[in-house]
Amino acid sequence: MEELFFFMVILAGIALYCLALFFFAVVAGPFVVLGTAAVFVGAAVVGYVRILIQTMSNPDPAQRDPRGFPPDREPEQAYRQYFFGPAMFDLRRILRQGQAGGITLFQDWGASITGRFITSPGFSPLIARPIGVALWAGLIVGGFGAAVLLAVVALLHALTIGVAQLVSRAAIGVLRGADTALLAAKGIRGMTCPHCYRKIDYPSYSCEAPDCSRRHRDVRPGRYGVLRRRCACGARLPTLLLLGSHQLPAFCPESECGRAMSDETGRRREQIVPLFGARAAGKTQLMAAIMMRLMREADRDRIPARLADDETSRAYRVLTEILQEAGHVTGTGPELPRARSIYLGSGRSERLIHLFDAAGERFTTVDRTDELEYFRAARSLLFVLDPLSVPAFRDTLRPQAQDTLDWSLASKEPPGLVFDQAVQTLIQMGAPAKRTRLAVAVSKFDLFDGLGSAPSRTSDSAACERWLTEELGLGNLIRSMRHEFGEVRFYFTAAVLTADGEVDPTIANLSSWLLGGERLPRQLRKLTTARPRAEPSAQ
Template identity: 30%
Template sequence: MPYIWLFIYLAACVVCLVFVSAPLAIVGFGAALVGGLALALGLAGVVLLGRASWARVRTPEQVRRGILLGRVAPAFVRRDRAWPQYFAAQVLLDVRAVAERALAITRRVWTRPLPWARANPVWWPLYVPVVAVQLGVSLGAAAGVLGVALVAAGVTAAAWLVGGAVVRLLRGVDAGWQSVRRSRASCRHCYELAVVPAYRCLGPHPTEDRLAGDDLHRDLRPGLLGVLWRRCGCGWLLPTTVLRAAASRRLEAHCPSCGEALLPGAGVVTDVRMPVFGPASAGKTQLIMSALVGLHQGGEDAGGEVSLPDERDRQRHEMYTRLMRDGGSPAKTDAGGPPVAVTLRLALRSRVVLVHLFDAAGENLVDREQNARLSYLDHARSLIYVLDPFSVRRVRDGYAEGAPDVFAAANPARHDPEDAYNATVQRLQDYGVRTRRRRLAFVVSKADLLGKLSAGPVEPDGVRAWLVDNGLGNLVLAAERDFGEVRFFLVSGRCPGREGGSGPASWILAREWGSLD
């Protein structure tokens, strides 16, 4: 009798498998396969739309901690606090989030029916369609995740190829512009010169961000943090490239070395640095005074736009103009203080230039230990050496007794002209500066007083010969040996025209930017 019931049970199971479970399994498998595929695609859509609270996001804080691949150049210290480009980091997290969520859902599809199957083992034929659905969902989800991963990989590869080319193109445009325009970010506080300024975001940063420097973007070039635009940690959209950043009202250029604010246009407009060196009392400050006033007047006469970038420069220009008008002399440069930098901005048609005139105390220049701190000398393409003719031995021996009042007014430099020259040039060469690639304006100063003695060159073109005739042939030969281009000038620091400081300054300006004529 028990065998009859077993036979009936087995027959019922066969009938159920053939006529009920098998058709349901086929239909269920197909529907589940489509459903699993739709599940993966739906999860991808939710993640891409940012509606997935369970998906991880690469944040600016993680970027700052160095989560991105690739090295950061020492000049930029560390990654800026900004949102990374999607295909640089976030795409991997999104694909992983889709895969993990799909796996979690399919795991629940397999585990949820198990308690019923264990509690009702007799009805195992009815569990066959359930297994088919489970297999369909699993295979469909796996295929969907694989498809999402393949599409993401293809789009990412294309984005890297196109983006890499655009990044190189934009960086090349920046570099080309700076090379043609001779643009650099020149700091007047620490005297460093940077190709890429640091830019402070003016967005809604909290105080702790400002104190920690998290609002500063040291490398705003196109890259992993954005090709055309970058989103700062504060949420503001910032332009990439130095050219666009310089024109943005959302950014403020700062020195990457000391953090001080740079002048508008730093890194984009032509930057001409004119360090003036020579012994104390040679007339360096008088020369700079004459050059600043003369260039200002010359720019206006040429129809250009001339301005002083900040209040300190405006006050110094007003003081120099007044001294030139009244025939006064500027105060001696403080030997204990830092070098004085005066800047003039000239705009003539489409050309813009920032002219920096640097004046350091002569005592610091002739002292090898002191001038080691004068790093602004290293970055200049042109230099101005000032020689006091009243410190030349033959002039002093021949005229000092006959014209004591003129010598008293001249206040001759006490250091030997050759020693003053050699101290600075040797310092440049010791620090790796190739002076043969630099030019030198060799200035004989105090021409107005020298004319009272009838002891100077008859014409400006005769300065070199005059120096040789007065025993400074070795100095002349040294200058022409050390520098690639040397021009000699006879200058009166009390004259605002080309006979004054604007003569050598205009010569340098014509070589590095363009003529004002």
């Protein structure tokens, strides 16, 4: 009887235990499973967010990982714009770390549940193990749910990066278009390198940060920045002229050149003015006189003008000192000439004037005319004609003046040869000569003024043209000039200083017409104001 009683008790206990398990599985178990799953998903999300914050809090991809687009391995030494590589790199890194962290979290939780509720429970295994099973079920559900949730988050992250990159690309296109439109509105259609003469769309810029001289070939909006780019040194550089990129040191982007361009290149419209003529025709001296006249008038606040760069400033000081002391400037050497650049005008009418003085032999040596690339962009040319090089000129002088004139100053090449070669160069380059203005400067007028049949220095263009045609027999050359160019003017010039140290008045009208051809006549008109005549200094 007792055995039956104990058996019944055992059966009752088993029944109660099974009932309790059923009750736990039906009533409490789901809450344990769902609660465990929710807590695990929350812990996984917190871990993912922590990894995300740790990654995004460091703005330097190279410090996050050596493979993260270090600037010293980029084509340009700058950090990539975040949505052009680093963002996807960060996403992959976050996903890798998030996956590893999720697996580690799952394993840690599983080991803890197994140890505390299944293999080594701290209380009755009959109670602990069902709880452990429920916790494991919740962990499995939570692991699956966390994987799905984080996959959705990663997908949204990737979509956000994709949309941001599209927006960035659109912004880049808009900004580049706005910059191009702004340049076109200012009449800026490219920039000319004063060294290699190539027409470029945008200069390279150098970083101005202390102890940094990294060259950025193209700072415009792109993969390295939209409004600003970050140099490898950490300095921020503007990407557009309208944002101030013209304030950076500009350089020619051509690899075989790479030399410094004028200050504030690209900010103002450029005007190319080549001086061409035979060797020893007086081009360099005439250019020095034109520059000196402009800067003297600027010093008197009569016209707005300023030298455009340090190299022009150094050359100007040398030229003016030689012109003041000796009255004769050494001609251009055989090396490629560097343009002398001047900002002329003010406000919207300001122009960057490039004066090119090429050595005369470039116009008589066919294989060297390809070095005259700047002629293609010029719309105003200055041909320097040395009358002393024309045989008929001697006959225009009085007999006693023929022997007193220093004929060693005469050019050795006839002006017609140089002019014809220059015209052929223009034709080969495809330059629109018919839309180009030509000023013809009859040089060295101070040497023969009053010694023969030449009109006075105040003579107009027609009188100068008649003298060249009728007295010097250059009718064919004059007709060729009229035929090739849209507009031609003739000037007697004396590139010397007067007794009171002023530039000879003959330079004023020439400068005004030559440089005033591109919407600057109102400001340059002051150059033609009559001044008291003074005798020129000795050559």
